[in-house]
Amino acid sequence: xxxxxxxxxxxxxxxxxxxxxxxxxxxxxxxxxxxxxxxxxxxxxxxxxxxxxxxxxxxxxxxxx
Amino acid sequence: xxxxxxxxxxxxxxxxxxxxxxxxxxxxxxxxxxxxxxxxxxxxxxxxxxxxxxxxxxxxxxxxxxxxxxxxxxxxxxxxxxxxxxxxxxxxxxxxxxxxxxxxxxxxxxxxxxxxxxxxxxxxxxxxxxxxxxxxxxxxxxxxxxxxxxxxxxxxxxxxxxxxxxxxxxxxxxxxxxxxxxxxxxxxxxxxxxxxxxxxxxxxxxxxxxxxxxxxxxxxxxxxxxxxxxxxxxxxxxxxxxxxxxxxxxxxxxxxxxxxxxxxxxxxxxxxxxxxxxxxxxxxxxxxxxxxxxxxxxxxxxxxxxxxxxxxxxxxxxxxxxxxxxxxxxxxxxxxxxxxxxxxxxxxxxxxxxxxxxxxxxxxxxxxxxxxxxxxxxxxxxxxxxxxxxxxxxxxxxxxxxxxxxx
Numbered sequence: 344x345x346x347x348x349x350x351x352x353x354x355x356x357x358x359x360x361x362x363x364x365x366x367x368x369x370x371x372x373x374x375x376x377x378x379x380x381x382x383x384x385x386x387x388x389x390x391x392x393x394x395x396x397x398x399x400x401x402x403x404x405x406x407x408x
Numbered sequence: 409x410x411x412x413x414x415x416x417x418x419x420x421x422x423x424x425x426x427x428x429x430x431x432x433x434x435x436x437x438x439x440x441x442x443x444x445x446x447x448x449x450x451x452x453x454x455x456x457x458x459x460x461x462x463x464x465x466x467x468x469x470x471x472x473x474x475x476x477x478x479x480x481x482x483x484x485x486x487x488x489x490x491x492x493x494x495x496x497x498x499x500x501x502x503x504x505x506x507x508x509x510x511x512x513x514x515x516x517x518x519x520x521x522x523x524x525x526x527x528x529x530x531x532x533x534x535x536x537x538x539x540x541x542x543x544x545x546x547x548x549x550x551x552x553x554x555x556x557x558x559x560x561x562x563x564x565x566x567x568x569x570x571x572x573x574x575x576x577x578x579x580x581x582x583x584x585x586x587x588x589x590x591x592x593x594x595x596x597x598x599x600x601x602x603x604x605x606x607x608x609x610x611x612x613x614x615x616x617x618x619x620x621x622x623x624x625x626x627x628x629x630x631x632x633x634x635x636x637x638x639x640x641x642x643x644x645x646x647x648x649x650x651x652x653x654x655x656x657x658x659x660x661x662x663x664x665x666x667x668x669x670x671x672x673x674x675x676x677x678x679x680x681x682x683x684x685x686x687x688x689x690x691x692x693x694x695x696x697x698x699x700x701x702x703x704x705x706x707x708x709x710x711x712x713x714x715x716x717x718x719x720x721x722x723x724x725x726x727x728x729x730x731x732x733x734x735x736x737x738x739x740x741x742x743x744x745x746x747x748x749x750x751x752x753x754x755x756x757x758x759x760x761x762x763x764x765x766x767x768x769x770x771x772x773x774x775x776x777x778x779x780x781x782x783x784x785x786x787x788x789x790x791x792x793x794x795x796x797x798x799x800x801x802x803x804x805x806x807x808x809x810x811x812x813x814x815x
Contacts, residue, residue: 355700358707365712365719375719382713389704396697400690 351392358385423499430504436495439506441467442514445487450476458483460491460506468505469493475509480620482588483511490514523625527652530627535634536655542639544659544670548607550577551671552638554597555612557582561643561664565612568668573675579604585613590623598632609636610667611653612643624651633657643667765797783808 361382365375417425430436443460450456454473459466469491483489493508530536551569555562566578583597584590594611601609611633613624623629624644630652633640642657643664654660661667711718765771772780773793780786786805794801 351700355703355707358704362707362710362712366710372720372723379713379716379719386704386708386713389700393697393700393704396693400694400697 351389354385354389358382358389361385419502420499423497423502426502426504427497427499430496438492439495440490440492441506442488442490443467445483445489446485448483448485448487456483460489468503469508470505471508471511475511479511480586480622481513488514523652526625526627527655530630530652530656535630540634540658542658544639544641545607546673547573548576548672550579550604550606552579552581552601552604552606552609553612554581554583554594554601554609555643556585561612564664565610565643565668568665569672572668573672576672579606585623586620587623591626591629594623594626594629595632598629598636602637606638608641608671609638610641610643610671611657612664612667621651624653627652629653630656641667641670765795768797770797770801771795783810 361378364370365378365382370378441460443462446459446461446466448456448458454476456471456473456476458469458471460469461467471493489511490513491506491508492510493506495504495506497504534540553562553565555565562580566580569576569578579601581597581601584593598609598611611624613621621644624642633642633653633656639658640656641659641661642651642653643661643666644651644653650660659670661670708714717724771794773795774780774786775791775793777793778785780792786792786808788805788807790805792803792805794803
């Protein structure tokens with residue numbers, strides 16, 4: 344996965360940028376769709392990464408006990 | 409002579425009488441003397457017998473073993489000493505002697521002066537400077553101990569170090585810590601210690617009877633300590649008596665326990681710190697994740713992503729509108745055509761043969777409904793139909809005559 348190289352914060356910022364762009368700019372349909380797809384992909388990635396990160400937290404707390 | 413004989417005392421009585429005289433004299437019970445030692449000898453019993461003399465006189469002295477043990481130096485013949493004791497008679501020999509309970513080299517005042525001079529000199533060289541003091545490592549892995557073999561101090565230090573911080577190797581370099589040989593032996597032990605990869609070196613003195621700290625004021629030892637590869641702790645002096653090793657060491661403590669505390673951290677404190685850090689880590693990490701969740705879900709729920717239709721909704725609406733307009737336009741154009749057709753209808757109606765009927769004309773048709781426009785279309789006797797404006801007339805052809813109308 345190429346997206347692995349990009350860190351979480353950067354991706355989240357990109358998602359933010361996409362949403363702002365879609366909300367505030369008049370875009371050709373093609374770019375809107377491209378942005379939408381990119382945004383969806385980012386959400387999937389980010390959610391997966393967050394879930395992974397959360398799992399680590401769970402592991403640590405278990406070890407602590 | 410008899411009378412005199414009655415007055416005679418026995419030798420024993422005489423000596424005891426003298427002893428009593430001596431013993432009741434307060435001055436003789438509190439004698440300070442200065443002199444040179446001769447015939448000094450310690451017997452297997454531990455008691456020391458010797459003489460004290462000056463250039464003209466001599467006096468016998470004895471020092472019981474308990475006091476000999478407290479000597480801060482090893483007396484030898486020729487030493488100029490200062491003693492304190494009491495004077496009494498030994499009845500068996502009829503000799504009076506000094507019962508010594510304290511002895512020090514009479515040059516000890518001078519010794520103190522010498523020590524001060526040495527301290528001044530070393531200080532001037534910068535050996536005691538605060539800037540030279542190294543920080544003790546927080547988590548030493550190996551510690552060297554220079555102190556008396558089997559002493560209470562060594563046990564104390566080892567126990568305390570191991571209780572506080574078990575992750576440390578302890579190297580012991582036993583040494584004499586008092587007596588004439590002590591400085592040399594301490595130096596030897598120090599040199600031996602420098603062969604090991606130590607993180608901290610403790611030089612200590614077993615607590616005990618002797619108040620003799622002189623070995624720890626030895627110039628060579630002090631200089632050696634200053635050159636130590638690792639930070640040093642001096643656990644020699646008491647609160648009041650400070651030795652030169654205390655000055656030169658990177659850290660000075662007054663008890664073996666203090667040395668252990670200075671040398672290693674307390675594992676319980678460290679455990680607590682780790683626990684705290686772990687808790688904070690979980691909290692910080694957890695709240696970071698929570699924060700990310702919030703940011704992500706707020707973005708995720710924005711209409712443009714949640715409801716992708718919104719992307720093309722406008723276009724769709726425009727499309728629908730365009731469609732509607734198209735339909736409308738088409739309908740309109742149809743309507744227009746229809747109305748123009750009906751106007752044509754009107755005009756067409758005017759041209760229709762039926763319109764002529766109104767004006768009094770009629771149409772002739774044969775039985776089959778075929779319009780008769782010529783006499784050739786019918787035969788005599790045929791039934792024909794005349795269509796008028798308000799009905800029909802059935803008739804039969806009687807005869808036909810060709811020719812044009814009058815008009």
